[in-house]
Amino acid sequence: MKRLSVVGCLLSVALIGVWVRVGPVPPIKAETTPVVTDRNGVVLYEPLSRGGTRSAWIANVPENVARATIAAEDQRFEHHIGVDPIAIARALVHDVRHLRVVEGGSTITQQVAKLILPPRKRTIVAKIREAIVALRLEHRYSKREILTMYVNLAPYGQQTIGIARASDRYFGCAPDQLTIAQAAYLAALPQRPSGQTAMARQRMILNRMRASKSDFAERLAFNRGAHPLLAPHFVERELALGITHTSLDARLQRQVEGIIAAHKANLLKHGAHSVAVLVLDNRTREPLAYEGSGDYFGENFGGAIDGVTTPRQPGSTLKPFTYAVAFEQGLTPATVIADVPSHFATAEEGVVYTPRNYDGRFRGPLRIRSALAGSENVPAVAVLSRIGPATLLRFLREAGFRDLNHTADYYGVGLTLGDAEVTLEQLVRAYSIFARGGDGIVSTRTAFWITDILSDPHAREFIFGSGGSLDFPFPVAVKTGTSQAYHDNWTIGYTRDVTVGVWVGNFDRSALRNSSGITGAAPIFHDVMLAAAKDHGPIVDRPADLELDPICALSGHRPSIDCPNVEQEWLPANAPVQFCSWHHADRVELPSEYRALESSQFAVRSSQRLQILSPANNTTFLIDPTLHREFQELKLKATSSVTWTVDGRPTNDEWPLRAGEHTIVATDSLGNRDSVRITVR
């Protein structure tokens, strides 16, 4: 009986022993928090885990780290079974003397146990529990494996977990590149008794390691930089998609951020607080640089909003698509469009749309090359009214403008002047269609013509001048835009290899001051393009069926001997030839639509009877919100020299549009009169 109970006792002890040794251990999660990198592996951002830390798991402990860690934490590590009775005894004496439980006496294995167990209050029970798990860990894993767990799980301060992130954070290197002095410094960090500096503890650890004089003498060079955060809007977007190896070019991104910073003062002068920049690789269609607001952490102006994906009014940046559709339908850059006071029907009965150019002037017959390059509004609307808003809308949606949810009637002919809303990303992607030679959406011929016009500094000179932000030492196709009432300012352009888009504005939609396509976004575009473009050659290949033909600069037709100005244009080789019929030996005969346009160049013989030529009687005008008030002027024209009154008040021949019904009277020196009535809305 006695014997049996002794056996039972021994059996129980043995069973407990077995349970202690082989019982369960908590799961060990080899966690590596993501690192978002650019295309070359350069770190853009290191997100924090839910616990607010960054970690990375390494498979093997480098020798210097192993030696330093053992010296710092647990000098008898190689010899104990998971708990160290000598250390425990020493800690117990300490605890009894101070009447409380303090840290210490824990082996590296016990610390691993503590790190993998759920956190709890530091009690004797907790310590016993850790000791049991430590015994189990020793039963299952080799010493080296346990040491690996420790250096991967230990907190090294600065929100880092594990030696891999710590060596990068403190010394900017991988753990196997740490010197003995550096390894000793890091080993001092996880368990630093209060009052002891990390450097003092490093000295103690080096002592224990019996380090050489040169190890002691090494001056530690710390990596003082903050955690990198490049392209935060883009990183946020990629992380949401689970992408960590991104297409971005960190070097270019830094340049873009520097360019924005350099232009900040000028932007503020124009009342613009935000700027978005997107650089697209035309071949892969992936972003190379991406700036959402110019100031991610700026709270006052919505800095966290991503301006690359926020819908805004595009202004004139949609005009190339209008002309692209026109080219697809048979027009050419030599086709002449009337830039004259014109009224276009709207979906609303009895209401006409009266587009104006930015400078309030009309230029008579204008070839599409000049009309597009100079961004004249009247010809763009004239072309759109010819192709129809529904056709353009269909094309724009196909080109990727997915926010155009209204009907063609809703947008009307204002669609080409940017009444709809699009994003910078959509614009950049749509322009890159031309850069890729049409992409099957438009013909290579149309892509070539649009590109050739937008990269023709001579063609835009009559409006934009030369030598400014739109001129480059290599071919760049470029278009500017300004939205209604100057809320948004854009410049979009491309070379063969990249498409660059810049938006300048305010997320609260407050207006810009004195800003046009040239003063706001264009200078930033200029610098970004210089930094981004590597291919300085021709942008797109010229289709073989186009040939350089002479044309009359005015009519766009083949010149006759009477045409004073001859230019050259790329035209289809097989197109029927039509000679200029406007220029004659003794006179210029313009088609009737230009008769009302008064100009020394196109002198029009008037009839003797006084007559108001513009505006026409009973016209309704809409005030065009895309223009400055000073350009909202009605040009008054009569068949001879007259004085003008509007509603009885004298005015010159440029009358600022005012809402209401008005009577306009012209009186010549002989007292002849003519009058018209108009409505302005």
Ligand SMILES: [Zn+2]
């Ligand atoms: Zn001619």
